[in-house]
Amino acid sequence: MSFKPLLRRVSEKVSPGRSPSYSEAQVLRALELTSGNGIGRASLGARLGIGEGVVRTLTRRLITEGLVEISNRGITISKKGQRLLTEIHSLIPNGAEVPTTNDVLGEHSYAVLVKGVAMKVRFGVEQRDAALLAGAKGATTIVFNGRSAVMPGMDREPSPSLLTFLIELMRPEEGDAVVLGTGDTLMEAQVGAYSAALTLV
Numbered sequence: 014m015s016f017k018p019l020l021r022r023v024s025e026k027v028s029p030g031r032s033p034s035y036s037e038a039q040v041l042r043a044l045e046l047t048s049g050n051g052i053g054r055a056s057l058g059a060r061l062g063i064g065e066g067v068v069r070t071l072t073r074r075l076i077t078e079g080l081v082e083i084s085n086r087g088i089t090i091s092k093k094g095q096r097l098l099t100e101i102h103s104l105i106p107n108g109a110e111v112p113t114t115n116d117v118l119g120e121h122s123y124a125v126l127v128k129g130v131a132m133k134v135r136f137g138v139e140q141r142d143a144a145l146l147a148g149a150k151g152a153t154t155i156v157f158n159g160r161s162a163v164m165p166g167m168d169r170e171p172s173p174s175l176l177t178f179l180i181e182l183m184r185p186e187e188g189d190a191v192v193l194g195t196g197d198t199l200m201e202a203q204v205g206a207y208s209a210a211l212t213l214v
Contacts, residue, residue: 016100017214023074034067036147038207041105043071044080044090044098051086062200104128104214108206109182110199114175119150119195123202126183127190130213131156136166140192140209149196149205157185 020037039061046052046060058068072088075081080094090098108125134140137154144152155162155171162176162185163169170176179191190213194206 016097017211019078019080019097020211023071023078023080035061035063035071036204036208037211038147038204039063040071040075041101041207041211042204043075044094044101047075047081047088047090048095048098051084051089053087057088060200062198062204104130105207105210107183108203110202111175111178111182111193113195114172119202120197121195121199121202123194123196123199123206124179124183125192125194125206125210126185127192127210127213128186129188130190131158131188133213134165134190137164138166139212143208143212144192144194144205147194147201147204147208149194149201149208151195152205152209153193153195154209155179155191155193157187157189157191159187 020040023040024035024037042061043057046057054065054068054072058065072081079091080097081088082091105125105127108123111122111124113120113122134154134156140152140154153164155164162171164171179185183191185191192206192209194202194209196202196205
């Protein structure tokens with residue numbers, strides 16, 4: 014997908030020294046957070062769980078790529094950034110906090126819908142590992158086949174309560190997947206879920 018190299022470019026090291034202390038998933042979330050009426054650096058850092066210096070680096074890289082602009086409203090997404098976000102949302106259209114169930118570990122759970130990627134899911138290990146690397150407790154991948162669903166690598170279906178919640182909330186279609194990120198905080202779960210989802214697109 015054309016947006017993956019751009020997310021990677023913003024988050025990768027460009028010179029000798031330390032790599033940026035943020036992930037591709039946090040770049041994606043930064044675009045979402047700047048797509049409203051603008052957001053200040055402090056608020057952006059708090060919402061992403063990164064410090065002031067890291068926010069400056071992230072903002073500078075986003076400006077260099079032409080994805081955001083600085084105005085008296087704060088940091089706002091540019092037209093180029095909005096086009097990129099629209100492309101991302103065609104595959105990852107929504108996410109939401111999910112009540113914690115016996116299906117997942119961690120104090121908080123966050124679900125992300127990924128369109129048409131069921132055939133790319135093998136055992137869910139790649140998604141779990143991506144979430145762990147992002148600082149989450151883990152991730153569980155659920156593949157939808159009509160109104161039924163399976164959890165690859167676990168040989169069972171999600172609990173009826175979780176399945177009903179996801180169907181009503183996210184409206185998955187046949188061939189879609191939902192990735193549940195889990196963490197000790199909602200922010201950890203959210204970044205874990207998006208990190209896991211990006212392995213499938």
